[in-house]
Structures are given as structure tokens and as C-alpha cells.
Amino acid sequence: MGFWRIPLDTTDIDIARGRVHILEERCKGCGYCIEFCPKKALAFSSKFNQKGYHPPYMIKPDECVNCHYCEIICPEFAIFSVEVEPAEEKQA
Amino acid sequence: MKPAVLTGEHYMTGDEACAEGALAAGCLFFGGYPITPATEVAERMSARLPGVGGTYIQMEDEIAAMAAVVGASCAGVKSMTATSGPGFSLMMENIGLAVCTETPCVVVNVQRAGPSTGLPTMGAQGDMMQARWGSHGHYDIIALAPSSAQEIFYQSILAFNLSETYRTPVLIMTDEVVGHMSERVIIPDAKEIKLMSRPTPKVGKERFKPFAPAENGVAPMANAGEGYKIHVTGLTHDEKGYPVMTVDAQVSMMERIMNKFAKNLKHILRTESHRIEDAEIVVVSYGVSARTALAAVEDARERGIRAGLLRLITVWPFPSEMICSLAARVKGFVTVEQNLGQIHLEVQRAAAGKAPAYLAGHAGGSLISPEQVLDVIEHGF
Amino acid sequence: MNPKDQNKYEEPNMVDTPLHHPLDDLLRTDRIPHIWCPGCGIGTAFSACLQAMRTSGLDLEKTVMVSGIGCSGRGAGYVKLDSYHTTHGRAIPFATGMKLANPDLNVVVFSGDGDLFAIGGNHFIHAARRNMALTVVCVNNFTYGMTGGQVAATTPYQAKTTTTPRGNHEAPFNLPLLAYASGATLIARWTILHARDLTECLKQALQHSGFSFVEILSPCPVNYGRRNRQSALDMLKMFQDKCIIQNNASPADLEMDFAKRIVLGKFVHVQRPTCIETYDKTCRLADFSKGKAA
Secondary structure (H helix, E strand, O other): OOOOOOOOOOOOOOOOOEEEEEOHHHOOOOOHHHHHOOOOOEEEOOOOOOOOOOOEEEOOHHHOOOOOHHHHHOOOOOEEEEEOOHHHHHHO | OOOOOOOEEEEEEHHHHHHHHHHHOOOOEEEEOOOOOOHHHHHHHHHHHHHHOOEEEEOOOHHHHHHHHHHHHHOOOOEEEEEOHHHHHHHHHHHHHHHHOOOOEEEEEEEEEOOOOOEEEEEOOOOHHHHHHOOOOOOOOEEEOOOOHHHHHHHHHHHHHHHHHHOOEEEEEEEHHHHHOEEEEEEOOHHHOOOOOOOOOOOOOOOOOOOOOOOOOOOOOOOOOOOOOOEEEOOOEOOOOOEOOOHHHHHHHHHHHHHHHHHHHHHHOOEEEEOOOOOOEEEEEEOOHHHHHHHHHHHHHHOOOOEEEEEEOEEEOOOHHHHHHHHOOOOEEEEEEOOOOOHHHHHHHHHOOOOOEEEEEOOOOOOOOHHHHHHHHHHOO | OOHHHHHHHHHHHHHOOOOOOOOHHHEOHHHOOOOOOOOOOHHHHHHHHHHHHHHHOOOHHHEEEEEOOOOHHHHHHOEOOEEEEOOOOOHHHHHHHHHHHOOOOEEEEEEEHHHHHHHOHHHHHHHHHHOOOOEEEEEEOOOEOOOOOEOOOOOOOOOOEOOEOOOOOOOOOOHHHHHHHHOOOEEEEEEHHHHHHHHHHHHHHHHOOOOEEEEEEOOOOOOOHHHHOOOHHHHHHHHHHHEEEOOOOOHHHOOOEOOOEEEEEEEEEOOOOOHHHHHHHHHOOOOOOOOOOO
16 A cells, blocks of 8 residues: 555554464465455465465565454465564564 | 242142143253143243243244253253144254254143144144154154153153153153143152253363263263363264264264163163053053053953053153063053054054054044943954 | 466465464364355354454353354354254254353354244344344355355345346345344344454454344355356455445345445444343342242
8 A cells, every 4th residue: 555645653653564374274265365465465376285275375475564354354264464573573 | 939849739730740840850941832732831830930940931933942942951951841733843853953962851742633733622642653753864762651640740750850861852742631631749859859960071171072972872961151162963973073974973873872772771661561460452552541541451351351551651662572572472452542553553563463453543632432442352352 | 477486485484384373272173174165254254253252251161152054054063162053043042042041151143144034034033022142143145055055035136046047036134124123232234354343343242231133244156156157256346345334324224235335334232131131020039049949
């Protein structure tokens, strides 16, 4: 999402960062997480899981803001995000 | 406030005695729906239950009443309902659920003449085969048949004890005449009434399997809210309670359900005999018809015919072995029942051609007369 | 995209994947993956329900899920709580008996539109009338999914199903209006796309003391969408385009028009004495408490 102006306090606000985890074998490839990720950070991978579906993967792992939407829209309990501490992020 | 056990001597109808027996047995939930001639059971329970810590609810139909009874029992409370033929038909669905999920509960059928709406205010015994096989699929069931108001009191207690012990629905197959007849009923002291409760889990919450049978074939039961986090389903399930859609799972589930009866048959079966030791003709009857049958047997004896009465207290399971061994030595059987041949067919089956079996039946709506039975005894053989 | 590029990001993200989803402790994980088809929304509705249970503050040892028959009816089989999968349409009367027998239980009915409103319609209206303290969650996927996609009491006008091959000529129920007319005391409608609002609303429904009803619109891509040229994503995008949120909207104005608009929100949230409260007040003596008979 682009801003048409930069908010004045933008430097003071810490935007949450998240890391997405995918339980690939549970995925049935519905694509909900990919379609509705607000950061468009996910895409179908080329690999197959055991049931023959393409689980998603993070194309833009640094973009995740830990909104958990992929986690709550997923019908399969196959994806979730955890918050990344800023310090942890710097180390990474 | 009246106690659950109304110790003393009473003059009450069979329906009322049925309710009092249930209360004495510790019943605390009644899911009802009005129907003649069973309504008085519901009326009595609606008046009495809130005073003993129980709950009465009148549901929107008999389907719901039976579903509520199964649900209440799963929550750990002794539960029952009472109905008549049309309602019994509607209850079949959830009686099947109780069979499959091995949920104790008691269903009273105050029978009236059918089929369909039939004769709502007049008695019959036309639902005996429906009691046996009315819900779909193969299963065993316990059905009791009381002959008097006093007996229905005791059978209500027995029904709860059997249902709790064996985790199965138990049917009380009474009829309009017993239900509406006022008789002396003696209610004993609460201390003299032996009550049974469902077997409780013996292992820890993590290891507990709700359908793993104990030695006697009956699985201990966990109730909702006790922390066992059980799953209960009407689908074919394994010992864990999980649905498993395989032939093997079906075979072993059926084995578990049938084994409860096979292993405990001698503890479940109840009959009463009158002068059958030397009898040549055994009259088989149950419920109100057994009263007619008894009169006929006495009349026959007076005429020099060695007749005896076998009264079925548990109609289901049926005492096949007993009939079979009697068949080897008697001249024949006469089944007395207020239908046109249901338990009669069972007697024929169990006698297996070793002795003839005749029917003294009635289409329903009126009691059979002792003369009619005597006629069959005298001229049948 | 070149498949080679993908692997650049894929591996590091997978290495330390913990095996446990945050809701795993409420799931019978030995039964996952569940039976619901790819793109079916029941899983999302179920997930929202579990999340709501988690955050509701209810004692989950005393919380029971009861389901009827059908795809949504399989919900009870996946929740790691006391759970009862009953007969078709009878989840509500079963739950009613359970709640009355032990009022300490929190009883949640999770089932589908066919189960709750066709075969079980009578039970629904009576439980709402009594204000039975139940939380009824209805996943409305507009069809009988389990049996292959037959017309339901919720199927939109003119929609194609296996038993309406030329289109449905009947009008569907407006479920919130039905619930309102019957006396339900919390009534809401969301879609699985609105998962966050849905979860919050389910939480309120669980905490509500009376009869609460939440309708969840959900795609059935395999047995409904397929016959109406609508993929799961199409339906979700339709939800995105056509849904408007109007809390407190009049239940009479909630008929769904897929071409124009679908109103979502929490429409009713009122307090009225529950069935158990009125029973205790009317039928029990004042000094009598349950289970303490003389």
C-alpha cells in the first residue's frame, strides 16, 4: 500500500514485523493467504506437498507486518505468523 | 417439598407410578412432548422434577425430546422421556444415536392401538417389534413390560439401573391400560432401593478411551465437562470415539455393542413363571395381557389342563434358550398379546418346530378375554 | 516467475518452522488434515470459532461443541474439547438437553445451514424462543455439500444445484430475520473473509448469556460454486465487493442480493432472561438450589 503523503510521526512509529511459518503438509492450495495478504508477500511455490498441492512461500519475507490475516483466513491451520523482535530483526 | 422417593402406600395410575419410579431411580431430566396416553408421565414429572433438583422441559416434538434426553445423559444426568406410538416412531432416530454412542437413557412407550394415529385412547401392544428393530441398523436393546402400576414403579428403577450399567437405552413397553389404571402402589424406603450408576473412567484423562470396553464388555463413560475431552459420534467409530470409515471399524464397533448384551445376558433377562414345572401348555405373555393369560391358565387348570404361564419381564432380549428348552418337553405354546402376532413369532422361532406355538391375539383397543385364551388352549392342540 | 527465483527465499523460511500452529492445542491434530475440500470456508469459520473460544475467557474444560450432520457438522470431530456429533438437524435439541442437565457447561452448536434450518428448523426457532443459553454458529454455504450439492433452504434464487439443474425456483431464508422473529437475543452475520470481525463477534456470542446466532457465509467451491461458475476466490472477491457492514440493521432488510449487496454486522444484541433463569424463577421454590433435594 502506498501513502499519498508521509505521516508526520512516521519515524516514531515502530511497524510490527512478523515471520510467517507454513505447515506445508496441511496446505490444500486454496490461495486465500496469497490473495488476501495485504503486503502481497506470499506466492504459490513450485514444490508439491504430499497431497499434491502447492503450498505458499514468502516472496517478500521482509514485508510481513505480522497482521495474522493469513493465519485467520487459512481454513487448514497451515500458516501462521509470529512477531519478530526488532533486535532479532537487526541480527538477522 | 416432596422428596424424590415418596415412601408409603399410594393409590395411583401406572403413568404416575412410572414417574415416581423414575424419580426414585434418580432421574433428574425429562424431555417431554404430550401424547395420549403417556401425557400423565410428563405431567407428573413436570410437577415433581423442579422440587428434587431436576429439570423438565417440554420440547417442540418427540424428535427433539429424545435428542434432549440423549444430550442430558451425556452431561451426566439420568434422563428419560415417555411417549406413545406416533411419538415412539419419531424417537427412533435418536434412540439409534443413544445405541451407537452407548448413552444410557430410558424411554417409556405407553402403547396405544395403531398403525398411524390409530386409537389414541385405547391400549395395544403393537409396538413390540418396533421396540426391537425400530431404529435403523443392527443392534440389541432392552425392553421391559410391566403388568401393573406397582410393577411399573419397580421397572422404572430397573430400567435406569440396566441402562446405566450397560450404557444402553432401555425401553419400558407399557400400554394404555396399565398407564391409566389406578392401583395400590407401595413405595419402599429410599434405603431399600438399590441404584446403579454408569461405570466411571478408571484411567487418566490422557489415556482414557470412551469406547474401550471393560471386562464385562461395557466401556466406562465420561460425561461432558469432566475434562476428558471426549469425542462422541453416531458415525462408526473406534474405541477413541473417532469416526473411522472402514469395514474393520464397523465390525469391531458392532462387536462391542452386541457383546454388552451377549456377555451379560443372564444378568439382563428376567421372566416370571407360574405353574410351568409340570405344564404341558405354556402360555407366554407380557404386560397387561399377562393378567388375562394368568386368569386363562387358572381356568385351564380347573378344567384339568396342565397349563402354565411364562411372563416376560424383559421382552427384549428375548429368552430364546428358555423357550427352546421348554419346547423339548411341552405340548405347545400359546402367546397372548394385544397385537396380531409379534412376540408370537419369536416364540415360534425359539421353539424351532419342536412344539407348536399358537397366538391368542387382538387387533388392539380392548383387552383380550380369558375365554379367548382358554379357547386356544383347549382347542389348539 | 522463474521457478529458480522462488527457491531463493523459500529455504531460509522453512528451516526453523515450528511444528505447532497456535490453535493446535484446541485441535485434535491426529485428525488433521480435516475432510473439508480445498477452498471450503468451513475451516476458516471453525478456526475463528476456536480463536474466539480461546479469547472468550470461558473455562474450556466446561465448554462443549455439538454438531449435527453435514460438512460443517464435522466440526465437533476436530475440536479438542468434549464434542458431540449428533443426528441430522438435532444438534440444538441435543445441546438443549445438555445445557439444562448441567447449566455450568458452555454449549456451542457448530453446524451448517441444511442441518440447522431445513431438517432442524423447528428446533432452531424453539431454542431461540426459549432463549436457551446456546451459541449457535451456522456456516451457510448455500447448499448440501456433503451429499454433493443439492438445493437447500438457503440456496439463492436461480442458482444451479444437482437437484435444481435449471435453477432454484424457491426463495431462500433470511436467517437473521428468522432468528429475530423467533426471539434470538444476539444475531449477527459475517463472511469468512471478514475473519477478524467474525472472531470478535463469535467471542461476544460465546460470552452472551442467552441464545446467540451467528451466520457465517462461506464458499463451497466444489459442490456449489462449480455449478455456478464461481471459484472459491471468486466468491470471496464477491464478498469483498458486495458486502457492507451495517451493525444494528433491521433484520427485515437483510435479504441477500449477490448482484447488489449483502449486509453484514451484529444486528441484535439484547438481554432477556434465559430459559434456565425463567425455569428456576417460575418452577423452583425460592430457597431451592439445584441438586440439593431434601
